Amino acid sequence: MSRAGRSEDGRRATPARRAAFETLRRTFEHDAWTDRAFRSAADRHGLEGAERARSQRLAYGAVQRRGTTDHLAARLAGRPVAQLDPPLRAGLRLGLFELLFSDGAAAHAAVGEAVELAKGGMRAGGAGGRAAAAAGLVNAVLRQASRDPASLLAGLDDSTPEGAAVAHSYPGWLAARWWEELGPDGARALMAAMNEPAERALRVNTLRADPAALAATLRTAGERVEPVAAGSDPLLSLPETLVAGGRWGEALRARIAAGEMVPQSRASQAVAGLLDPQPGERVLDLCAGPGIKSTAIAARMGDVGEVRSIELDPRRASQIAALAERAGAGCVRPVEADAAVADLGAGYDRVLVDPPCTDLGALAARPDARWRKTADQADQLAVLQREILVNGAASVRPGGRLVYSTCTISRAENEAVVAGALAARPELEAEDLGRGHPTLASAHDHRFLQTRPDRDRTDGFFMALIRRREG
Numbered sequence: 001m002s003r004a005g006r007s008e009d010g011r012r013a014t015p016a017r018r019a020a021f022e023t024l025r026r027t028f029e030h031d032a033w034t035d036r037a038f039r040s041a042a043d044r045h046g047l048e049g050a051e052r053a054r055s056q057r058l059a060y061g062a063v064q065r066r067g068t069t070d071h072l073a074a075r076l077a078g079r080p081v082a083q084l085d086p087p088l089r090a091g092l093r094l095g096l097f098e099l100l101f102s103d104g105a106a107a108h109a110a111v112g113e114a115v116e117l118a119k120g121g122m123r124a125g126g127a128g129g130r131a132a133a134a135a136g137l138v139n140a141v142l143r144q145a146s147r148d149p150a151s152l153l154a155g156l157d158d159s160t161p162e163g164a165a166v167a168h169s170y171p172g173w174l175a176a177r178w179w180e181e182l183g184p185d186g187a188r189a190l191m192a193a194m195n196e197p198a199e200r201a202l203r204v205n206t207l208r209a210d211p212a213a214l215a216a217t218l219r220t221a222g223e224r225v226e227p228v229a230a231g232s233d234p235l236l237s238l239p240e241t242l243v244a245g246g247r248w249g250e251a252l253r254a255r256i257a258a259g260e261m262v263p264q265s266r267a268s269q270a271v272a273g274l275l276d277p278q279p280g281e282r283v284l285d286l287c288a289g290p291g292i293k294s295t296a297i298a299a300r301m302g303d304v305g306e307v308r309s310i311e312l313d314p315r316r317a318s319q320i321a322a323l324a325e326r327a328g329a330g331c332v333r334p335v336e337a338d339a340a341v342a343d344l345g346a347g348y349d350r351v352l353v354d355p356p357c358t359d360l361g362a363l364a365a366r367p368d369a370r371w372r373k374t375a376d377q378a379d380q381l382a383v384l385q386r387e388i389l390v391n392g393a394a395s396v397r398p399g400g401r402l403v404y405s406t407c408t409i410s411r412a413e414n415e416a417v418v419a420g421a422l423a424a425r426p427e428l429e430a431e432d433l434g435r436g437h438p439t440l441a442s443a444h445d446h447r448f449l450q451t452r453p454d455r456d457r458t459d460g461f462f463m464a465l466i467r468r469r470e471g
Contacts (some may be wrong), residue, residue, distance in 0.1 A: 087121025221251035289316025298329035361460020
């Protein structure tokens with residue numbers, strides 16, 4: 001067996017578990033992004049196919065469920081997890097996740113390999129003299145957990161914000177905020193939903209392919225793709241949307257590479273649907289990188305007209321250009337500029353304002369994101385969001401429309417930002433979207449929409465449609 005498939009002392013550890021263990025350590029000890037850390041580890045260990053998929057589930061799940069596993073580890077070990085050496089924390093997080101939340105693995109394998117990985121990590125870090133004793137603690141905790149994992153989880157009480165944060169593995173501040181804004185039942189349902197795998201939706205690029213024909217071709221090639229199930233709100237069941245089940249095969253990936261499809265959640269696709277750009281119009285897309293919504297707008301316009309895509313970050317601006325070229329969206333024009341202060345021009349028929357946000361509606365797809373957010377970020381971002389919205393609104397022609405959207409669930413960044421902009425610019429008025437889309441209406445203001453992972457099975461997006469009055 002290769003060295004990559006062994007723990008540091010030479011005993012067996014599957015490459016899948018080693019990659020997951022290393023991803024945990026890179027995420028929490030070196031502040032690495034989990035997806036990037038996993039790709040690096042998986043490539044290093046030569047993981048492919050089902051083995052790579054299993055390793056990713058372990059890595060992502062152990063990162064996501066850190067709040068629950070740390071709480072239980074501290075209880076079983078009789079000391080705070082923060083007092084343990086980093087390799088022991090990673091071993092406990094991996095082992096407890098596998099015992100409590102992952103199906104299909106034998107308990108003795110989950111325990112034994114987590115212990116060996118922790119021991120190997122201690123030795124590699126220069127603490128070989130303490131490795132055996134430290135690994136003994138990991139072994140003791142995991143063996144206790146393996147006796148009755150269901151009872152450990154059943155003993156967690158989510159009847160308070162503090163308890164829900166532990167039971168569903170979220171930062172305490174976020175559980176408390178959602179508790180206040182959504183109510184106890186809504187907060188619990190939302191937290192539970194975003195611990196499940198995110199729906200994998202794609203947008204067929206109608207500049208390159210026909211949705212029905214492409215779906216049939218992919219199914220013939222063995223890909224599991226289907227249109228959105230009946231019953232969804234029309235905004236969440238657009239004709240160009242496909243939902244993929246299982247692992248993506250080579251046929252589907254080839255279509256993405258060819259620009260015929262773009263991975264994009266149904267809620268994100270709904271934003272372009274609400275904007276409803278028409279052929280020949282001038283459209284402004286603010287904070288547009290990496291270009292997913294810009295190319296969706298171009299496709300709806302039949303690539304006839306102009307889409308000016310404003311992006312501050314040069315790397316993301318280059319991504320807009322690359323995606324537009326791949327998608328055949330020649331009307332997309334990337335511009336590097338600060339959307340909050342730049343002179344954006346005037347007379348645009350449609351404007352999309354999709355500013356930086358806390359991304360709290362997309363936590364299911366980003367396992368480490370919940371641990372990177374702070375209570376102050378929403379309030380700080382709200383100031384920037386309002387500046388961008390007000391600046392963008394000045395570019396709309398009389399009678400034109402603006403859509404403000406975020407992928408977060410936060411009153412400070414959503415309803416409050418729009419209300420502030422409407423107060424600052426009396427020529428603007430918000431359409432009552434709840435009248436036409438009652439199941440998606442925001443609980444805080446019926447004029448706006450808020451998709452939710454627990455109810456709509458897609459990302460949590462906020463949307464407001466604002467018109468500039470004539471005259």
